[in-house]
Amino acid sequence: MAAATSTAFGGGETGGGGLAAGEMEVEAYRRLFPLAFYERHLRDSVRPDARPLHRARDTSIALGPVASADGSALVKIGDTTMLAAIKLEVMTPATDAPDEGSLAIEFYMPPICSPTVRPGRPAEVAPVISKQLSDTIISSQMINLKELSLVSGKASWMSYLDIYCLNADGALFDAALLSAIAAFSHLQIPLVSLNDDGKVITVSEELLEGKPSVELVNKEKRKLPLQRIPFSLTCLLHEKYILADPTAEEESVMETFVTVVLDSLGQLVSIYKPGGAVLARRSTVKECIRLTKQRIDELKNILDESASAMEVA
Amino acid sequence: MAPMEVDRADGRTSNQLRPLSCTRNVLHRAHGSARWSQGDTIVLAAVFGPKAGTKKEENPEKASIEVIWKPKTGLIGKVEKEYEMILKRTLQSVCLLTIHPNTTTSVIVQVVGDDGALLPCAINASCAALADAGIPLKYLAVAICCGLTGSRSVILDPTKIEEKKILAFAYLVFPNSPISVLPKGSLTEDSEPIEAGIITSVTHGAMPVVDYFNCLDRGYAACAKISEFLRRSMESQAPSDLTKTT
Numbered sequence: 001m002a003a004a005t006s007t008a009f010g011g012g013e014t015g016g017g018g019l020a021a022g023e024m025e026v027e028a029y030r031r032l033f034p035l036a037f038y039e040r041h042l043r044d045s046v047r048p049d050a051r052p053l054h055r056a057r058d059t060s061i062a063l064g065p066v067a068s069a070d071g072s073a074l075v076k077i078g079d080t081t082m083l084a085a086i087k088l089e090v091m092t093p094a095t096d097a098p099d100e101g102s103l104a105i106e107f108y109m110p111p112i113c114s115p116t117v118r119p120g121r122p123a124e125v126a127p128v129i130s131k132q133l134s135d136t137i138i139s140s141q142m143i144n145l146k147e148l149s150l151v152s153g154k155a156s157w158m159s160y161l162d163i164y165c166l167n168a169d170g171a172l173f174d175a176a177l178l179s180a181i182a183a184f185s186h187l188q189i190p191l192v193s194l195n196d197d198g199k200v201i202t203v204s205e206e207l208l209e210g211k212p213s214v215e216l217v218n219k220e221k222r223k224l225p226l227q228r229i230p231f232s233l234t235c236l237l238h239e240k241y242i243l244a245d246p247t248a249e250e251e252s253v254m255e256t257f258v259t260v261v262l263d264s265l266g267q268l269v270s271i272y273k274p275g276g277a278v279l280a281r282r283s284t285v286k287e288c289i290r291l292t293k294q295r296i297d298e299l300k301n302i303l304d305e306s307a308s309a310m311e312v313a
Numbered sequence: 314m315a316p317m318e319v320d321r322a323d324g325r326t327s328n329q330l331r332p333l334s335c336t337r338n339v340l341h342r343a344h345g346s347a348r349w350s351q352g353d354t355i356v357l358a359a360v361f362g363p364k365a366g367t368k369k370e371e372n373p374e375k376a377s378i379e380v381i382w383k384p385k386t387g388l389i390g391k392v393e394k395e396y397e398m399i400l401k402r403t404l405q406s407v408c409l410l411t412i413h414p415n416t417t418t419s420v421i422v423q424v425v426g427d428d429g430a431l432l433p434c435a436i437n438a439s440c441a442a443l444a445d446a447g448i449p450l451k452y453l454a455v456a457i458c459c460g461l462t463g464s465r466s467v468i469l470d471p472t473k474i475e476e477k478k479i480l481a482f483a484y485l486v487f488p489n490s491p492i493s494v495l496p497k498g499s500l501t502e503d504s505e506p507i508e509a510g511i512i513t514s515v516t517h518g519a520m521p522v523v524d525y526f527n528c529l530d531r532g533y534a535a536c537a538k539i540s541e542f543l544r545r546s547m548e549s550q551a552p553s554d555l556t557k558t559t
Contacts, residue, residue, distance in 0.1 A: 116370065127394040139481075139518050228519070256406075258514075267519045271483075275402030279488065279510025282526070289522060 034253045042241050049247070054291055056233065056245035057171075059299065061178070061306040063186040070159075071187025075179040078247065079169035084179035086161050086187050093149065093156040101148020101156040105134040107163045107176055114168040114248075129173055132272065133163070136177060136261055140230040140269045143184065147224055150192065157189065170247040171234045173259055173272075178299065181229055185307060188221045230269045231299045232261040233292040237278040244291050258285070260292040264300070321475065327468045330457075330535060335437075335546045337445040343421075345446020349438035351470060353428035358438035360446040362418030375410040377417050382435075385424040396422075396432060403436055403456075403486055403513045409449040418448055429473040430458035432484050432515065437539070444547060452488040453543060454512055455536040459483050459528040461520050467531045481518025483525065485532040488512060489540035509533055 030037045030048075041047055051057070057078030066072035069085035076082075093100060107130035109123040117123045137143070148157040161183065163176050236243040238254040251257065256276025261269040268289070273280055280288075321327070331352030340346035343359035350356075363376060371377040380401040382393045404420060420442065422435050433456035440453045460471040460482040468475065476482060488510065511529070520528075 124394075124398070127391040128398045131391040131395045135517060141519070255402075263519060266522070268516070268522050268525050269519045270516045271514050271525065272516070273511060273514045274399045275404070275406045275486075275513050277406050279406075279512060280514070281510050282529070285511070285526075285529075 034249075038238075038250070038253055042238070042243075047243065047250070053241060054244045054294075056295055056298070057247075059178070059302055061182045061302055063182060063306050063310045070190060071183045071185075073179050073182030073186055075175050075182060077171055077175045077178070077245065079167055080171055080175045081166040082163055082172075082175040082179040083166055084161065084163045084176075084183035086159055086183050088187075088189065089158045089160065090150065090155050090192060091158045092154060097145070098153040099149045099156075100145035102145065102158050103134075103137070103143065103148075103161065104158065105137060105161045105163075105180070106130060107133055107165070109165045109168065112167075113165040117168075123168075125172065129176060132173060133176055133180060136230055136232070136270055137180060140228055140261070140263050142181070142226050142229055142263075143224065144227070155192075159187075168248060170249075170251050171245050174232050174234050174245065177230065177232050177261070178303075181226075181231075182303060182306065184224060184226060185303065186310065187224050189224065191221060228263040228265055228267070230261050230263045231292070231296040232259055232270075233288070233295040234259045235288045235291060237276065237280060237284060239278070242284065242287055242291070244295070258288050260288050262289070262292050262296060264296070266293070321468065323472065327466055328531070328535070330470045330538070331472075333539065333542055335441055335543065337441055337547075343442075343446075345442045345444070345448070347438050347441035347445055348425075349434055349441060350426070351430060351434050351437075352472065353426050354430055354434045355425040356431070356435045356438040357423045357425055358435065358442040359421045359423075360418060360439075360442045360448065361421070362446070362448065363413045363416035364419070365416060367415055367417055371417075373415045376408065376413045376415075377410075378404050378408065379417055379419045380404070380439075381419065381421045383421065383423045385427060396435065399432065399513060399515060400435060400439060403454055404439060404443065406512055407440065407450055407452065407454045407488075408443070409451055412449045418443075418446075427473065429471050429476045430484075432456070433458050433486070436486055436513075437543075441543065441547075452491065453540070454486050455489045455539045455543065456484065456486040456513070457532045457535050457539065459485060459532045459535075461518075461524050461528060465521075465524055467524070467528050469531060469535050479518075481516065481520040481524075483514060483516040483528050483532070485511060485529065485536075486513035487533055487536045489543060490537050492544075 045053055059077045062074040064072055065074045066085045070088045071086040073084050107126060109117055109126040111117045111119055148159065150156050161180060163179055165172060233244060234246065235258050236246045236250055236254045237256040237258060243250060256278040258280060259272040263269050334350045336348045338346060339348050340359050343361055345360035346358065348357045367373050367377045378401055380397045382397045384393055420439050422439060424431065436454055436456035443450060444453065458470055460468045460475060460479040462468060462479050471479060471482060
């Protein structure tokens with residue numbers, strides 16, 4: 001590898017000459033020897049997109065892009081884009097939990113997100129991330145299912161959370177979890193009333209104005225109270241380096257990753273390290289947890305800013 | 314913090330594992346097979362390979378591993394896909410992938426009984442099957458489930474009923490402890506032996522960070538015992554070896 005390094009960068013001097021030839025050599029080098037390319041950057045504690053090793057990409061959250069959904073959010077971490085939308089439906093609760101609503105979480109990776117996903121060939125990671133998301137949201141107990149109850153034993157809310165990946169550029173789980181949380185923070189539970197058959201139906205604003213005598217089951221639109229919000233950070237492990245928030249290219253070169261999820265109380269919701277050539281030592285795990293704590297402060301600020309931006313608008 | 318003794322339904326102490334049993338070469342058509350049981354959790358693993366060629370998305374410069382997980386009942390869903398992915402990545406880190414490039418090794422896991430700690434049992438079974446098939450490995454992976462009870466004490470190898478009641482649990486996979494001619498303590502990094510590194514960690518339920526590190530310590534100590542058991546069962550040519558380890 002050392003010999004290859006010198007020819008690739010030395011090629012600019014001997015063959016062709018001038019900056020143009022040197023730059024093309026770098027791009028070819030990046031494709032042909034991706035690991036050596038990255039290692040040269042890591043030795044200087046930087047990454048090809050000029051980020052220091054422990055910094056995450058620019059994150060933005062937009063609340064309410066889907067007007068027809070009860071709650072929605074569009075999240076971008078670097079180029080990774082996720083769209084989350086929640087629809088609430090009235091249904092009868094299960095007999096063993098008459099006071100609780102339910103939650104169905106689904107994660108989709110349509111072909112738009114990545115050149116490797118095609119209609120006949122679904123992404124292998126999609127069901128895994130979907131399950132990971134439901135496990136994390138349920139483990140963190142962010143949502144108290146009792147808040148989703150309407151009439152004990154007869155009616156409760158079933159919330160369908162759908163997350164679509166619009167652009168897959170690494171750290172998919174982080175972006176998906178953030179979009180789910182943003183969508184829940186934007187969620188407004190619609191008004192319902194009993195209709196003539198004794199069934200609970202949703203009532204829209206226009207209907208209310210026409211019939212002042214409609215009796216509402218819940219008095220006003222309210223937001224779902226969220227406690228213990230989970231935030232996550234994925235880190236790549238390579239030899240002794242820890243890279244926070246990887247892009248898709250970095251993930252394909254260095255395969256070992258750890259996803260740490262902490263909640264707003266500082267409790268560990270999940271440490272997810274599925275195999276990988278690099279073994280994680282205690283110090284590595286501690287460092288990843290520390291980086292996640294830093295990231296949580298950033299994410300909390302971004303979430304609060306987007307929420308206040310919504311109120312102003 | 315002295316560990317508090319917890320009352321467990323089957324009378325085990327918090328540090329006690331269920332009876333382990335490992336039988337190899339149970340399926341004669343497969344290149345390698347193993348049946349691993351921990352109490353009532355029983356998993357049968359079969360290995361076919363290496364076979365020529367890799368799948369389209371895999372790197373042809375390395376050997377690739379394909380995992381198929383068959384549940385005891387029901388159709389294959391997201392749970393099985395997740396187990397397949399975790400098992401595949403764990404086994405990839407255990408195998409020497411550069412020895413037979415451009416080949417595929419298939420590992421088929423069949424769940425025979427599920428009474429808690431299913432994924433660790435499957436990982437143990439798959440490693441025993443890979444060793445039985447003669448696939449070149451760096452080390453064996455030894456897996457364990459550590460649960461954290463409400464009183465913040467760690468219990469090892471919970472049953473399904475215990476898993477439902479406890480606060481949180483973690484599936485941990487460590488490399489097996491080596492027998493080495495080098496003096497003890499020479500192969501260390503940061504004053505920690507190399508085999509204390511974590512290959513895989515999957516957790517469920519929220520727990521304080523300190524308790525996670527307690528689980529790591531207890532899990533690592535228990536894995537040393539499971540490694541001994543595995544080594545004994547591989548060394549003896551007898552097919553089965555029943556032990557109750559403490």
